[in-house]
Structures are given as C-alpha cells and as structure tokens.
Amino acid sequence: MxxxxxxxxxxxxxxxxxxxxxxxxxxxxxxxxxxxxxxxxxxxxxxxxxxxxxxxxxxxxxxxxxxxxxxxxxxxxxxxxxxxRDSMSNSVPATYWQMLRTSWEYIATGALWRLMKLRKGPVIAALYPIGALLLQLLIAVLIGFGMAYGGATAVDALVALVTGSKGGAWLGPLVYVVVLPLVAWAVLQWFKARDAKFYIYYLMHDYAYSARYRxxxxxxxxxxxxxxxxxxxxxxxxxxxxxxxxxxxxxxxxxxxxxxxxxxxxxxxxxxxxxxxxxxxxxxxxxxxxxxxxxxxxxxxxxxxxxxxxxxxxxxxxxxxxxxxxxxxxxxxxxxxxxxxxxxxxxxxxxxxxxxxxxxxxxxxxxxxxxxxxxxxxxxxxxxxxxxxxxxxxxxxYANRPPSSSRIDYAVSKFTSTVPGPHSGTLSGAVSDTTPKTSP
Incomplete structure (x- = not known):
C-alpha cells in the first residue's frame, strides 16, 4: 500500500x-x-x-x-x-489438593499422553509445577525430620543427664510429632513466599482452573x-x-x-x-x-x-x-x-x-x-x-500467506464430543479420523 x-x-x-x-x-x-x-x-x-x-x-x-x-x-x-485472582488459592494444602486433582484428570483420562504427541514443551511446563511441588514437599519433610531428630536427641540427652536414666525416652517421639510438621510447614510457606521467582503456584493454579471443570x-x-x-x-x-x-x-x-x-x-x-x-x-x-x-x-x-x-x-x-x-x-x-x-x-x-x-x-x-x-x-x-x-x-x-508446512493438522484428542453427554471419544458432531489432513 x-x-x-x-x-x-x-x-x-x-x-x-x-x-x-x-x-x-x-x-x-x-x-x-x-x-x-x-x-x-x-x-x-x-x-x-x-x-x-x-x-x-x-x-x-x-x-x-x-x-x-x-x-x-x-x-x-x-x-x-x-x-x-479469585481462583488462586492462598492455602498451601489447597494447592497440593489442586495438584492431585489436576494430575488425576490429565493422567487418568489419557489426555496427558495425547498432548505429548503434539509438543513436549507445554507438557513439560504443565509437569513442572507438579514436580516442583513434590520436590518442595520432600525437602520440607527432610528438613523437618532432621530438625526433629536433632531435637529428640538433645531432649533424650538432657533427660539422661538430669535423671541419670533413660526413663524420659518417650519425649523423643513427642518431639517428632511436634517439630517435624511445624518445621515442614514453615519450609513450605517459605517456598510459597518466593514463588514470584519460580511461578510454581501460579502455573499450578492455571492448569487446575481448566481441569477443575474438566x-x-x-x-x-x-x-x-x-x-x-x-x-x-x-x-x-x-x-x-x-x-x-x-x-x-x-x-x-x-x-x-x-x-x-x-x-x-x-x-x-x-x-x-x-x-x-x-x-x-x-x-x-x-x-x-x-x-x-x-x-x-x-x-x-x-x-x-x-x-x-x-x-x-x-x-x-x-x-x-x-x-x-x-x-x-x-x-x-x-x-x-x-x-x-x-x-x-x-x-x-x-x-x-x-x-x-x-x-x-x-x-x-x-x-x-x-x-x-x-x-x-x-x-x-x-x-x-x-x-x-x-x-x-x-x-x-495474509491473503497469500501459505500455512507452515510443519504444522500438525490431524486429530489427536481422545475426547471429540461437541454436545453434552457420556464421556465418549466420538459423539455427535465429532471427527475421529486420525489421518493427516491438509489445511485450507
């Protein structure tokens, strides 16, 4: 022009x-x-x-x-x-519940495996918050266990020093019951407070928002x-x-x-x-x-x-x-x-x-x-x-712009229904052909 x-x-x-x-x-x-x-x-x-x-x-x-x-x-x-914002839970337990619910929806229905046939990148991005949350939980438990072990050992030693016997050995397990969950909780909160750098909670909320209503x-x-x-x-x-x-x-x-x-x-x-x-x-x-x-x-x-x-x-x-x-x-x-x-x-x-x-x-x-x-x-x-x-x-x-030759333009999804009904791979209005098609 x-x-x-x-x-x-x-x-x-x-x-x-x-x-x-x-x-x-x-x-x-x-x-x-x-x-x-x-x-x-x-x-x-x-x-x-x-x-x-x-x-x-x-x-x-x-x-x-x-x-x-x-x-x-x-x-x-x-x-x-x-x-x-309203959909993003501020609770650590609620986010872990979202992780379980979302993982089940994508894995149990086979959607995750079909998505992997398309592009690995976005699937890895979807798995990232799940793996990261599990890693954070493991770290929190290990730190909590270490702190509890140290506390229990110190309590046992103190009781033995004061009483001259091991009669207070029951205090050790009590320390585990109290210290381990408190420390683990504090570690998980510490991770959450720094999520702006890692986007773990943000991405988990993102995927959970769609999966919640399937x-x-x-x-x-x-x-x-x-x-x-x-x-x-x-x-x-x-x-x-x-x-x-x-x-x-x-x-x-x-x-x-x-x-x-x-x-x-x-x-x-x-x-x-x-x-x-x-x-x-x-x-x-x-x-x-x-x-x-x-x-x-x-x-x-x-x-x-x-x-x-x-x-x-x-x-x-x-x-x-x-x-x-x-x-x-x-x-x-x-x-x-x-x-x-x-x-x-x-x-x-x-x-x-x-x-x-x-x-x-x-x-x-x-x-x-x-x-x-x-x-x-x-x-x-x-x-x-x-x-x-x-x-x-x-x-x-883009009137004369051809589509990219490397595009993926054949059916991959298991669920293709276009009307409400039983969960079926092919319902009214669906196309189940899985052979490549040529885009217009």
Missing amino acids: GDNQQQKVSKRRVFYIPGYDPIHPRRYRELYRKEAAAQAQTSGYEIALSPKSGGGAYGWHVEARIEACDVQADVEVLVWSDIV GANPPELEGRLAEFEEVIAQALQSDVDEVLIVGHSSGAHLAVSILADLIRKGRVPDDGPKLAFLSLGQVVPMVSFLRDAWRLRADLQFLSAQEHLSWVDVTAPGDGCAFALCDPVSVSGVAPENKRWPLVFSAQFTKSLSPERWKALRWRFFRLHFQYLCAFDRPLDYDYFQITAGPQLLADR
Whole structure:
C-alpha cells in the first residue's frame, strides 16, 4: 500500500484478551508502548500512544503512520484478572489438593499422553509445577525430620543427664510429632513466599482452573464471556473498518467461544466492520482435550467454517509454553469438511530475532511466551504493531500467506464430543479420523 487511495483501514478497534494472568492490565499498555516504539524504530514507521477516551474496558488510543497511511486504533483489554485472582488459592494444602486433582484428570483420562504427541514443551511446563511441588514437599519433610531428630536427641540427652536414666525416652517421639510438621510447614510457606521467582503456584493454579471443570467454563467465566461478547457486538456497530480480536495464551480459547456465540446469534452485520481474529501462543489443546470441553470443541468446529471472519493463528517452536504449529481445530478432532480456518504459521523467533537477541531470550521461557506482543529486530511477515495499527486488514495481510508446512493438522484428542453427554471419544458432531489432513 503505497498511497492513501489504497488504504483499507483508517480506524480500527482492537480487543485484547489476556491469558490466565492476575496482574493489572496496565502492564499490557506499558508493554505495547515500549515495544511499539522499538519496532517503529527498527521498521521505519511512526506510532504513538495516548490515553483512551470514553468509558468501557481498560485500554489506550494509538495513532500510527505506516506505509504512508495514517491509522487510528483503540485498543481495549478485556479484563478477567479478577476471576483469575479469585481462583488462586492462598492455602498451601489447597494447592497440593489442586495438584492431585489436576494430575488425576490429565493422567487418568489419557489426555496427558495425547498432548505429548503434539509438543513436549507445554507438557513439560504443565509437569513442572507438579514436580516442583513434590520436590518442595520432600525437602520440607527432610528438613523437618532432621530438625526433629536433632531435637529428640538433645531432649533424650538432657533427660539422661538430669535423671541419670533413660526413663524420659518417650519425649523423643513427642518431639517428632511436634517439630517435624511445624518445621515442614514453615519450609513450605517459605517456598510459597518466593514463588514470584519460580511461578510454581501460579502455573499450578492455571492448569487446575481448566481441569477443575474438566474443560468446561466455570459459571463466573461464562458470565464474563457474555459481557465481552456484548462489548464486541457494540464495536461491530461502530464506524471503524476492522474489529480485531487478539487472544493470547489461554485468552485464545476464550476468544473462540466469544466469537462463535457472536456469529451464532447473528450479531455480525454484513455491512459493518470486518471481523478478524488473531490467536497468539495458544494453548487450546490443554482445554479441548479434556472430557467435558464439549462447548469449546463445538465452538472450534463452528468457527473454523465461518465466512464472517478471518482467523490467523501464530505460534513459534521457540515458545515452549505454547502448542506451536498445532492447528487447534484439527488436533482437537473436530475439523469439519468445510473447514476454512485458522491459517497456522510460525512467528519464526530464530529468524526474526537476531542471534544476539535470541541468545539473550532463549532460556527465558515466560518472556518468550509474550514475544508475539513485542518487537523483533529482524522482522519477517509477522509484526504485531502493523497488524493492530497498520493500514491492512488482517485478511488482506495474509491473503497469500501459505500455512507452515510443519504444522500438525490431524486429530489427536481422545475426547471429540461437541454436545453434552457420556464421556465418549466420538459423539455427535465429532471427527475421529486420525489421518493427516491438509489445511485450507
């Protein structure tokens, strides 16, 4: 697009749906401000942020000049961090109970083994908090045992010194009963107080949130999704050129359900703004592979065949927390014959980041999970800021972009039901074929 006559987008509404994150959404504004400036300097365009005007969700206003075009975008964060915080137990015993319950759900149903057929990274990330919590418990018990042993030995020696006999030997076991649990408890609390460095409790709460209802949405989350749907429906009635939904991490599968509901209800006007969906670093299989995730599977199946929107799914093998290049519809076993979406391709971290930058980020797993929202010093065809504040529609930007040849687009999930019912691998509306398919 070299001139303003060809400009497709001059005004855009962007709705960002974060993943399972208890932090205030201002972090996303600051991240956008910092990284947009860095990308603009690298790529040679102009972009600036200002406060959001009017009510509604938390957000900001963007003005950019990209490809000789002036574009305005209003970015809003659809907040559910309060639900996340409420779901995060402050109790050590409750977290260990979550660990047992979540482990049972994924292991006993076979979901864990099927997830491992996709990508090892996110499965290792899921096993990390379980292994770490067990290790912490072992350390706590060993320290408690050592302290109790020392205390019991000292008590026995003191009694023998005072009485001249071992008649007080019963005090030793009593010391174990008192000291061991108290010390172990103190050690576990010490570990928990330092979880900001290790993300063990945070990740355990994350996986437990989906497993608690076996992949179904909790009532409070369903209510929030309905509110998000209303906000997006209103934006589709406004005088903008594109309404773009960005779902990151767990926010991707929330966006799938919101958009499916929106289209089913006929709330996408034919003469309104173009509707686009960008899923980033998605972890859809962690939920869709669970036995009661029929609502999500039905939404994936429905959305994948729609002409009312464009859906682009971007991941990267370098992101160990995402199911990189796994078509979320196909691997969930619900791909319909008329499947159109998503277009699956890689952000290619190892190529779009310089060797020096990649080396600095390579082992910062959680930071890499947010790289989709950040600047690249050697950008290729993925640029978050041109997508959210540039003059091209998402559909046009990637109209001729082929999907990544290394994507996984065949059914892997055991549970493929799209309606409520008995826990069965293949129910009404399911696709059980496990042979590779070719994405559109």
